[in-house]
Amino acid sequence: MKVTVRRGGEGRLTSLLAAAGFPLDLRCGGKGTCGRCRVLLTAGSWLVNGKAVDIAGEPMAVNACRTTLAGETGEVEVPELSLARGDAKSAVEWSASPLPVRAETVIGIDLGTTTVAAVKIRNGEVVARSGCFNSQNRFGDNVVTRINHAGTAEGVRELQAAAVADINVLLGELGCDGVSRIAVSGNTVMSLLLHGIDPTPIGIMPFTPPQRIFPVCDARKLGIECDAGLLTVPAIAGYVGGDLTSGIAEVGLKPGEMLVDIGTNCEIIFRTREKLYSTAAAAGPAFEGAGIECGCRAAPGAIDHWFADGSWSVLGGVDPVGLCGSALIDFLAVMREGGRLNEFGRLEPAAKSFPVAPGLAIHEWEIAQLLKAKAAVFAGIQTLAEHCGEPVGRIWLAGGFARYIDLGHAVRIGMLPECEYTVVGNTSLAGAARLAAAPERLAQLELLIDEPEDIPLNLLPEFEDNFIGALLLP
Ligand code: FES
Incomplete structure (x- = not known):
């Protein structure tokens, strides 16, 4: 325009x-x-x-x-x-058990680093959905850049104001009349910032959050334009937030099962026969298209799948403007299978770049970024399983990204291990909706956050070895 x-x-x-x-x-x-x-x-x-x-x-x-x-x-x-805003509707779906039926209207919000999603619930049914991109993106695209920006009181205020403004936009779309309660679920940094709390301790070893439990308050106290109470899903650790607390509660992990949320940060929860473990691996934003010249996020014009014959499908039926994460995974899998990429991610025959669509090419240095991102995910899963000494039987994949990837391709490129998979969508939003509908669950969630033992991957020497091994394309 x-x-x-x-x-x-x-x-x-x-x-x-x-x-x-x-x-x-x-x-x-x-x-x-x-x-x-x-x-x-x-x-x-x-x-x-x-x-x-x-x-x-x-x-x-x-x-x-x-x-x-x-x-x-x-x-x-x-x-x-x-544009910062766009259609973030992909983030407002989940497949979990039904919500409790109560005669009231409530709102659940997933406050994600990249997107904010909200649902309005009446009598246990979702009656309206809304989503937008997190306008904190203008301060950086990941939690580390947000933590850096929060280095001053003014920075914290700006980030809080951005989160509140996004929530107000969504509430404006959903309508606040008769809403008695709002519940928010997000990673630890997002939850802290919403409450105006400085998250900088999470950026420094040992990454301890200043708070894991957040006060129940009037939404207006935070600047949210709705006469309702506000609850926040408690966090497990600095890099394993309320979004994962929601996920564990929604999925009900059994021994041998993992919950994995792939984003710029890949959060992993593993239930063994003995107990629950959590960890996080920094995958970076490559699969969100950042740092990749022809990369883009999943919006109209994004190629979402790329096929062996060089054809593609594009979101919105318009001319392609870039490849989003799911197509970048297809690209690696298809090129490797066709012998056009070697195990080190080098193009064969030798070339600096490969044309994927008119005007769009992927360079070798960008392939290296993608390999690092997929290696971080794989090494995180592998290292946690090895540390716990138990094999993984099933992985529940949470988050919007997992809904759109070709799982076979993700396994083929060595991003995910071979096991059973269930894709569950936005369990963070599901958890927020459930807490809004049944606020008495907060006490259970506050007990749940003490269950997982958090394993910082940087303290496990095996992670480095596993990461280097996972850089190869099988
Ligand atoms: S915001 Fe301008 S290049 Fe990143």
Whole structure:
């Protein structure tokens, strides 16, 4: 869409577009490294990476975070995929047991690092759903960048305000009339920030969260525009949050079963015959398309599956603009199977990149990023199972990403081990909905968080070995 911006403030294009109602996806926090804020300059005088540029004829593609308006007005073409908000509906589904039937209206919210999803429940039924991208993305795309931004009181306030603003947008869509209770489930950093608590201790060894249990309060006390009580699902550890507490409670893990939530951080819970263990492996955002030139998130225009004959399917039936995580997994599996990638992820015959669709190519250095991401997931699962000394019989896959990947391909590229799989969707949202509908469950959840023994992978030397081994493509 075409946007005219006018000079104001320091003139940075990201701020001007946000003020005009077009907030961009600032994945890397405006460092100029992720390429998610790409826009086309179509008219005006600008400073791009510090160099003066006058656009008279040909439009120029730039990172908005490195661009400043030098003249009074400028014109910009903003691609849909560069916007911070979008259709995040994929995050509002789950398959778990029915919710308790009670004659009241409540709202459950999954406050994720990337997306925020909400459901309205009446008489035990989901009556409305809503989702958006987390506008904290403008401060960075993962919990570590958010923790860094929270280094000052002002930073904590900004992050809290962003979370509250997103929740208010969703509540506006769902409607708050007659809502008696809201429950929120999220990773530990998100839950802390929602409550205005500085999460920085989680960024430093031994990653201990300042709080794992959050006060029950009036939603308005946090700035949430709804006359309802607010409950928060308690967290297990610094990197294993309330979203996983929800997941354990929803799935009801049996001995030999794991719950795995693949995201930028891969959280893993394992129930052995003896007890429950938890851990987290940093997979990075490569499968969310970040750091991959032709990568993108799952939105219209994203290639979601890529096939052996070089054809693809694209979301929204429009021209492809990039590959999202599920297609990147297909790419690795199909290319390896066809002998066009060797076990080290090098292209055969030798080449710097491989064209996947018109105007889209994957470079060898990007394949290396994907291999690191898949190796972190595999090594996390393997290391925890080895540490516990028991084999894994079944993995419950939680989270939006798992719903769309070809599981056979994920196993073939050595991202997931061979075992039984059940895909359960957004169990964090399911847990929030259940807590909102049955608030007396909070006491049980507060007991549950003391059950898992948290195993920091960085303290296990086997993790490094397993990670290096898993970098290969089988
Ligand atoms: S390149 Fe602009 S936000 Fe990352």
